[in-house]
Amino acid sequence: MIEFVIGMSLAAAAGLNAWMPLFLxxxxxxxxxxxxxxxxxxWLSGDLALWIIGGLLVFEIVADKIPALxxxxxxxxxxxxxxxxxxxxxxxxxxxxxxxxxxxxxFADNAWVPIVVGIVIALAVHVMKAGARVAGxxxxxxxxxPVLSTAEDGASFALAAAAILVPLLAxxxxxxxxxxxxxxxxxxxxxxxxxxxxxxxxx
Numbered sequence: 001m002i003e004f005v006i007g008m009s010l011a012a013a014a015g016l017n018a019w020m021p022l023f024l025x026x027x028x029x030x031x032x033x034x035x036x037x038x039x040x041x042x043w044l045s046g047d048l049a050l051w052i053i054g055g056l057l058v059f060e061i062v063a064d065k066i067p068a069l070x071x072x073x074x075x076x077x078x079x080x081x082x083x084x085x086x087x088x089x090x091x092x093x094x095x096x097x098x099x100x101x102x103x104x105x106x107f108a109d110n111a112w113v114p115i116v117v118g119i120v121i122a123l124a125v126h127v128m129k130a131g132a133r134v135a136g137x138x139x140x141x142x143x144x145x146p147v148l149s150t151a152e153d154g155a156s157f158a159l160a161a162a163a164i165l166v167p168l169l170a171x172x173x174x175x176x177x178x179x180x181x182x183x184x185x186x187x188x189x190x191x192x193x194x195x196x197x198x199x200x201x202x203x
Contacts, residue, residue: 002167003092003093003094004093005163005167005168005170005171006092006093006095006097006163006164006167006170007088007089007090007092007093007114007117007118007163008089008117008121008174009092009159009160009162009163009167009170009171009173009174010025010085010088010089010091010092010118010159010160010163011085011086011088011089011117011118011119011121011122011125012085012121012122012125012159012174012177013088013155013156013157013159013160013163014081014082014084014085014087014088014118014122014125014156015081015082015085015121015122015123015124015125015126015128015129016125016126016129016152016153016155016156016159017057017060017061017064017081017152017153017156017157018056018060018077018080018081018083018084018085019053019054019056019057019060019084020057020153020156020157020160021084021088021092021156021159021160021163022044022053022084022087022088022091023050023053023054023057024157024160024161024164025037025041025044025045025088025091025092025095025160025164026044026045026046026049026050026053027045027050028097028164029042029044029045029095030045030050032164034096034097035095035096035097035164036095036096037091037094037095038091038094038095040090040094041087041090041091041094041095044087044091060073060077061149061153064145064149064152064153065145065146065149065150066145067143067145070133070145070149071133071134074126074129074130074133077126078126078130081122081123081125081126082119082120082122082123082126083119084122085118085119085121085122085123085125086114086115086116086118086119086122087115087118088118088122088160089114089115089117089118089119089121089122090114090115090118092163092164093114094114097164097165097167125177128181128185129152131185132148132181132184132185133145133148135185136148155173155177158173159173159174159177
């Protein structure tokens with residue numbers, strides 16, 4: 001089901017950056033004629049919503065690149081990213097997009113399902129991101145924060161944009177994100193083991 005792929009990709013994007021998929025959804029509804037949000041989510045494309053979400057997006061992009069502040073930001077975002085994931089999944093899965101002319105009635109008739117699924121997906125991605133950030137900051141004394149944050153923002157943008165424009169590409173990016181996270185965690189774990197062994201040998 002293409003709507004599920006769209007919603008899942010948008011929710012995963014929200015797990016990396018809460019405001020990126022919401023801003024892109026609202027903007028797409030405004031500027032791309034073939035993209036139309038469901039009536040219940042059309043407020044995302046309103047002037048006030050776009051300005052507020054856009055401002056929050058800029059703030060998160062900046063704050064997430066400052067060592068120490070990025071960890072505090074992740075704590076605050078522990079509630080915001082899952083909530084944004086629920087909204088993104090709900091709005092995206094029921095929207096008319098370039099790839100979807102007639103959204104499935106299942107999500108329209110069961111509006112709570114995409115929201116719950118989006119919350120779970122975004123929370124899982126957020127936990128993974130936060131864990132990787134803590135490990136990366138610990139190993140590099142915070143120097144990796146800007147690089148990791150830029151990669152996360154780029155991945156969030158790519159996932160959200162692809163979900164709206166090319167859902168099959170979004171599915172591929174989602175798979176690559178999962179594989180990349182697994183590889184990253186394995187490297188972090190190996191680095192941690194090596195550092196611990198060096199400490200023991202030094203003592």
